[in-house]
Amino acid sequence: MQLSAQVLNRTLLDRQHLLARTDSSVRAMVAHLVGLQAQDNQPPYFGLAARLSAFDPYDVTQGLEDRSLVRLLSMRSTVHLLVDDDALTLRQFTTPVHERERRVSQNITPALGVDLDEFAVALRAVLAAGPVPVKRLGEALTASFPGVPANALAHLARVAAPIAQLPPRGCWKQSGGVVYQFVDTWLDRPLAEPDPTTIVRRYLAAYGPASAADITAWSGVPGIAAVLKTMDDLVHHTDEAGRRLVDLEDHTLTDPETPAPVRLLGLYDNVWLSHAGRDRVTEPAKRKRWMGVNGGLSCTIFVDGWLEGLWRVEDGRPVVVDLLRPLTKSERTGLGDELDRVTELLAR
Numbered sequence: 306m307q308l309s310a311q312v313l314n315r316t317l318l319d320r321q322h323l324l325a326r327t328d329s330s331v332r333a334m335v336a337h338l339v340g341l342q343a344q345d346n347q348p349p350y351f352g353l354a355a356r357l358s359a360f361d362p363y364d365v366t367q368g369l370e371d372r373s374l375v376r377l378l379s380m381r382s383t384v385h386l387l388v389d390d391d392a393l394t395l396r397q398f399t400t401p402v403h404e405r406e407r408r409v410s411q412n413i414t415p416a417l418g419v420d421l422d423e424f425a426v427a428l429r430a431v432l433a434a435g436p437v438p439v440k441r442l443g444e445a446l447t448a449s450f451p452g453v454p455a456n457a458l459a460h461l462a463r464v465a466a467p468i469a470q471l472p473p474r475g476c477w478k479q480s481g482g483v484v485y486q487f488v489d490t491w492l493d494r495p496l497a498e499p500d501p502t503t504i505v506r507r508y509l510a511a512y513g514p515a516s517a518a519d520i521t522a523w524s525g526v527p528g529i530a531a532v533l534k535t536m537d538d539l540v541h542h543t544d545e546a547g548r549r550l551v552d553l554e555d556h557t558l559t560d561p562e563t564p565a566p567v568r569l570l571g572l573y574d575n576v577w578l579s580h581a582g583r584d585r586v587t588e589p590a591k592r593k594r595w596m597g598v599n600g601g602l603s604c605t606i607f608v609d610g611w612l613e614g615l616w617r618v619e620d621g622r623p624v625v626v627d628l629l630r631p632l633t634k635s636e637r638t639g640l641g642d643e644l645d646r647v648t649e650l651l652a653r
Contacts, residue, residue, distance in 0.1 A: 311561035340385035348571025398499035402525030514552035518581035565610035567639035587612035
């Protein structure tokens with residue numbers, strides 16, 4: 306079946322719980338989304354507030370502190386907020402993208418000659434006594450690799466080993482630098498071997514229908530087409546450009562006429578970072594209005610399912626900085642309601 310852009314848009318928003326908020330718990334939502342992009346501290350909070358009918362940001366803090374939630378480098382070799390079970394498997398699944406970053410990152414270039422087996426032994430020795438701040442981690446590693454800059458060794462550690470960022474990093478309205486510990490040590494449970502087909506099914510449940518290229522864009526992991534060939538129960542579609550899409554047979558498509566309310570999302574959000582074309586919820590020209598030289602410029606406003614504005618936090622309040630088209634009266638009302646909601650969140 307050929308699927309229109311509007312069907313794909315509404316189906317994605319439906320599966321992301323952006324058409325209607327849900328009474329789900331924070332943990333259940335984080336698991337459903339297979340993690341939230343958390344390179345910056347605030348975006349996961351805005352993403353959860355947009356999806357949950359009753360969101361308490363301190364539930365995230367509690368999760369990080371009781372270790373049911375974890376901040377860990379995973380998909381696309383970026384920090385994600387994950388549930389504990391996923392922290393023990395997804396890092397293993399995304400190993401290829403971390404290895405690619407090790408080879409190309411300018412931050413790691415001075416450490417490219419380091420023997421990885423020796424590095425693993427040295428890193429385990431440094432973290433054996435307990436969590437270590439990132440600066441001290443790099444400095445301690447120079448004892449085993451003299452002449453290599455401490456900063457390069459610290460960057461190498463984050464891509465070469467499954468080390469988690471510990472609280473208070475990422476906690477609501479708490480400051481704190483990056484402190485590392487092996488994720489299996491932190492959770493007191495062993496790393497688990499990932500099942501790629503299970504991960505693909507979970508991706509499709511939250512982001513589908515999708516192509517192999519979409520799943521690779523989301524994860525950074527190559528070889529997805531080969532995984533899909535082993536999954537003979539998937540439903541096959543095409544989009545308007547003729548790209549082949551797959552989906553779960555027990556998941557329905559959403560009516561393209563379903564209303565999509567205004568939603569305020571963070572600087573980065575899975576809803577538009579998880580497809581190769583980046584066109585499920587935005588037009589390329591409008592995406593360029595958001596994109597700066599080194600990443601996104603502002604948080605995002607979605608109206609009728611599409612990127613239509615930018616906002617940022619100023620003096621503890623959300624402020625609209627750019628609207629990409631005129632809004633209707635009802636859309637302006639919806640935007641006002643969402644601004645009020647985020648204002649209340651920021652005041653917590």
